Amino acid sequence: MTYFLDDQVGSAKDRKVKLSCRNIWKCYGPMDSGIYQMRDTPERASAVAALRSSGCVPAAIDVSFDVHAGEIFVIMGLSGSGKSTVIRCLSRLVEPSYGEILFDGEDLLEASPKRLIEIRRRRMGMVFQSFGLLPHLTVLENVAFPLRVQGVDRQRRESRASEMIELVGLKGRECAFPAQLSGGQQQRVGIARSLAVEPELWFLDEPFSALDPLIRRQMQNEFLRLQTLLKKTIVFITHDFLEAIRLADRIAIMKDGQIIQIGSAAEIVLKPANDYVREFTRDVPLAHVLTVADVIEPYRGHLQATQSCGADMSLLDAMPSFAGNPEGFAVTNSSGAIVGEITASKVLTIFAESQERTR
Amino acid sequence: MPLFYFQHDLTWLTNTAVWLKGPIERGLNLVMDMFVANFSWAFGAISWLLSWPLTELQGMLQWLPWSVTLVAFTLVGFAAAGCRLAIFTAASLFYMVATGYWQESMNTLALVGVAAPLAAGVGFGMGVLGYRSGVARRVLIICLDLMQTVPAFSYLVPLLLLFGFGPVVGLIASAIYACPPMVRNVMHGLASVPSALVESGEMSGATRWQSFWWVRVPAALPQIMVGVNQTIMATLSMVIIASVIGGFNDIGWEVLSTMRKAQFGQSLMSGMVIALMAMILDRISAGFASHVRSTVNTPTVSRSNALAASALLLLALFAASMLFPAMRQWPSEWRVYPAAQINDFLSYTVSRYGWVFAEIKQIVNFCILLPLKIGWLRLFDATGYTISPVNQAAYWVAVLCAMLLASFAWKGRGAVLVALVAAACFFGLTNIPWPVLFMVVGVAAWQAGGVGTAGFSLAGMSFILMTGLWGPAMLSLYLCAAAVALSFVVGGALGALAASNDRFSAFIRPVNDTLQTIPQFVYLIPVIFLFQVGDFSALIAIVAFSIVPMIRYTEHGIRSIDHEISEAAIGMGCSTLQKRFQIDLPIASPAIMLGLNQTIMYALSMLVIAALVGTRDLGQSVYIALTNADTGAALTTGFSIAIIGMVADRIIQAWAKKRQRQLGLQEIRSA
């Protein structure tokens, strides 16, 4: 179904794998290790169930995925599904019970404590749901903290911190304490802090969940703006599907510690792997999810060209073009060449099919 | 029950076996002697090490002109909590100057000034250790329980033997006594730093050292400062108590010696100094603690300016006091000392209205204390009457009826409770055969906390029994039970009132604060004057001191009930009384129980102090052991008191936890 337009946005999948997570297990509580070698089989399912009833919590079960350079990889799932556990395994804040995590080919689980500190100091940043700001430090000192632990001298670290504070739009509040800021402002500080060391890899654990909807929306836009500027490799956690759709290049859906499906938003909505995912995506407005690439067809030569759009532009944003062209319109790229067409009948068909499936 | 009637034949039941008394006490004394003989050089060194800063600080405080010290403290008070505290501090210090207690006050302050940092430092170290290692934590918690429940008098004896006579002993005793709150607060504070904070430190690439000192400790600082405040208060309290050793001319000694000479005016005036000092130290340290909490600092520029200005002012004062000797040393002819007038006034009042106090004492003695102590049966025997079998039967029938009623209202347990209270009043707590008490406590412990708690309780009680302290222990139990019951009822009522009435709450809060900051010792002064020595005075002193937690926890428990529950109750048409008894009190019961727990602890700690006003219980035994310098007796008696406290503590805590879990409430931390 998907066609081209690759001249504008290179598909994330073609880029180099930055972070690779292989067969990660994390069990809280005592357990035997025989289970880790099992792959997804009914025997394993019953073994996991037995584990659960014995009081041990398997919070991540055989989790594997690759994150490509410059990609926004979103993990989503309900509360308690193990999202935080997975992201904490990636940064080794919790020690995985089993598995392999390759960061630029280096196995993080083999890294010595010293090497780990080194990696965290230079190459990783993390934003926390509850902000994690140090209450006794000012905004400036908080943002400069990662540089301070590296031993950067005061002047250099404070000028770098000021830059970051300006980047997230908090200029003027440098001397405030976290308790004096609103939730949204606090999270901006958290973001600025995690960016202070220019990490290649950026982890965000439900960064906007504690904020109210309006601020959340604003912060999402801010986040997208930063990403077009900085082009980090990002693992982003959320339990809000709409947020995932807005931000993600690819989405992984988790349930009870297992990843159920990985794919683009449209793939997940249009081809849910099972009933759970279908139920999950049921109320998602299709127009939000579908991108131009999902509905575009080869140009047949009679529809009128209206606007230029990228393959990843959402269908919702392309909708206004139907206004003067009820049948459909031709899509042009940024240099004005026609690359394909979108027809009303195609859009309707997709909508009807997906509605049919969710019934 | 029949056991009681055959007591005369079964004397072994009340005159208990004391096989262990000799061996344990002799053993302890032996160990002690060995220690003193072999390690006295080490303790001598420690003693020397500690006495050095003490004499330095004492010398400096004595040498500084009073005007400089007064203004310095005023400035500190201002920095801590603003104008009002500054004025209060200045007035209090001026009181110490004008009444001529300056020297004694400064000596006490020197003791606190050395003991408090010592306790806080050691406490911090132990707290960190306990936070780091689970094993250390478990050991520490037992040690802390012991340090807080074993009365200080009983470790004063070995300390005296080890360190020799002198103020250093008081210093060390204070440090031991004041350490636990610091340890607990440090452990709790460090452990309850939000994990996101620590993780964010780790993700910044902090090393373990950095993440501990730059993230965890600063984040726990508010809690740690609470510990510092509590430690300072405990130090002061203990410094005063340790003055029974004498020899340092501090304010505690002044109170004690005047009290012994029955000079009420003098002891009141010097007791006032202690109370004022306690309040100043409390407010100042609490003020700084809340600065830390609010984390909003004043700009550094103005702060350094203020510091410079203060230093200048103090220097100027110092210079001035060189010119005017009256600013250096308060002239003795200016001394304001109305002790004699107070005495005259009071003896006049007592001669006019003394009968009122005597009456109150009489009533309480005959209605509550004596029945509880020796029981109706003996009480009547002693007064020459005998209770006819018919009357006895009538009593038990009445009790049965009450049990029936209780079993309707609160199920079987209520009936058991009524039966126990009735039996206790009939036969007297001190006459209970030990197997009966073993059984009652064992069952209660088992019900509340399971086999472990029951085992602990029984083992503890066996220790008391076998060291021959059963008799005094029962006296302690009776005094404590009376005081706690009184505190429970009165304090609970006051707390409930405070929960529903904001005005009363605002009134009672500072009263509670004051009652809690004043060292225990001071309570004895008015009590002994109004009611002379005896059980009743002890009772009043204990109640006055131990009622505070009951009031606080009751109010807190009721106030923190979910609003929706209250509204639902009102919505269902509960009357105010119904709501109070059927909704508020049951839901607040875990908090109230923890209040009761604290009340028992406070009562036990006051018990020993109250021995100074002439009781015959364990407290008195400790006190006697202290005067005889008998380590073995002091320690076994001290442990017995600790055991009573810990058994009560375990049972009540277990019960409160269980109940909280049932009610699905959050755990309430005992402060």
Ligand SMILES: Nc1ncnc2c1ncn2[C@@H]1O[C@H](COP(=O)(O)OP(=O)(O)OP(=O)(O)O)[C@@H](O)[C@H]1O
């Ligand atoms: N330290 C721990 N010890 C024991 N169990 C834990 C621990 N941390 C998490 N768990 C359990 O692991 C499971 C997954 O938790 P996790 O925090 O990863 O969920 P989550 O998807 O991030 O949820 P949320 O959206 O609420 O943050 C939960 O059942 C949780 O109870």
Ligand SMILES: [Mg+2]
């Ligand atoms: Mg989470």
